[in-house]
Amino acid sequence: LSTPVLMESLEKQLICPICLEIFTKPVVILPCQHNLCRKCANDVFQASNPYLSSRSGTTVTSGGRFRCPSCRHEVVLDRHGVYGLQRNLLAELTDCVSMLVGNNERIQAIIGHLDETSRAVDENGRRQKSKVCEVFDHLFALLEERKAEMMVRITGEQEEKLDYIRSLNKKYSEHLEGSVKLLETAIQTMDESEMAVFLQAAKPLLQKLVQATSTSHLDKVQPGYEHLDHFKANFETQRRVLMDISFKLDDKEEDSEEEVELQRPQPLVEPAAKQQPPQPP
Incomplete structure (x- = not known):
């Protein structure tokens, strides 16, 4: 595949269905094999479980449920919450590859x-x-x-x-x-x-x-x-x-070719009064 086609394919695979942007590490993979930014997964989890208390955005309860935003498959979390979901290293690697491809283009x-x-x-x-x-x-x-x-x-x-x-x-x-x-x-x-x-x-x-x-x-x-x-x-x-001949340094470049005007030199030879041939008597 050409570089533009490859880049387009990679970008489609790296778009989070929640924030609609390139995945932010770390990326978690749901049991249904769809991927989410862990932060987005945590936001969806908390929105689906408003009764669970949290501290500083970190879930402290012992489990819960939410549905995959892509296929609506129900995801059951253990006591670790979204932090118990497996990281999708392939997605993160793909992200790095995408960045490298973009960097190579630059x-x-x-x-x-x-x-x-x-x-x-x-x-x-x-x-x-x-x-x-x-x-x-x-x-x-x-x-x-x-x-x-x-x-x-x-x-x-x-x-x-x-x-x-x-x-x-x-x-x-x-x-x-x-x-x-x-x-x-x-x-x-x-x-x-x-x-x-x-x-x-x-x-x-x-x-x-x-x-x-x-x-x-x-x-x-x-x-x-x-x-x-x-x-x-x-x-x-x-x-x-x-x-003293050198280059003329100007702040502005002239569009037309510069014509060098050389002044006609002054006489370099100034003969003294030459001896006239003696006239015959």
């Missing part, structure tokens, strides 16, 4: 509720993890975007300085190439055997040599021009904020 309901709660906790845990990961992914994306912007600024000045240095390199290389050619011409002129030819070439060559020894017209890189350490990023404030 336990089974609790187990079902625990299983449901466990599934809810597992599902909620996965959902909250997904939300937190989504927020951190968004934060990582913002950091990557900000890092890219800062790299662009550094790369911009880096390329500007490299372009300027390359232009100076080209100018100095051209000046060196002209000086080498001029030196070759001077050596050839010094080896000239004819004096007239030597004198004709020496004077303009001397002027060119003097000009070649001067580099004042060429720009020069100032000391420290190669440095880029003025791009200093101060992350201390952001580091403290990140270390």
Whole structure:
């Protein structure tokens, strides 16, 4: 039999015909095999024998009669009264079994509720993890975007300085190439055997040599021009904020998913006044 059917069958067997409730221990069995709560049996006995005196609800006479409320069979009591009736241990055991079955049903309901709660906790845990990961992914994306912007600024000045240095390199290389050619011409002129030819070439060559020894017209890189350490990023404030990231504890649960609004960070790099390339005279 299923548990509900078994419970219904047990309850029918455990109903006292006097109080119409579950038997109250101890349970007595009448000679006709019907059962009564001993208290109910004593009440019926006293109602059927009003002439018998009692003290504190306990019959003190030496016997009496009453009829079974179920079949009207006459029950004759000995000197012990209802206390002389046999206890129905089966009925009491059945009562305990009924209580145990009911208790098992409650336990089974609790187990079902625990299983449901466990599934809810597992599902909620996965959902909250997904939300937190989504927020951190968004934060990582913002950091990557900000890092890219800062790299662009550094790369911009880096390329500007490299372009300027390359232009100076080209100018100095051209000046060196002209000086080498001029030196070759001077050596050839010094080896000239004819004096007239030597004198004709020496004077303009001397002027060119003097000009070649001067580099004042060429720009020069100032000391420290190669440095880029003025791009200093101060992350201390952001580091403290990140270390303080935690869960927001609210008394009321929000029905909709909480959207995390991240404020666009302020510039982290404040470059100092960079050295401008010297202008040619």
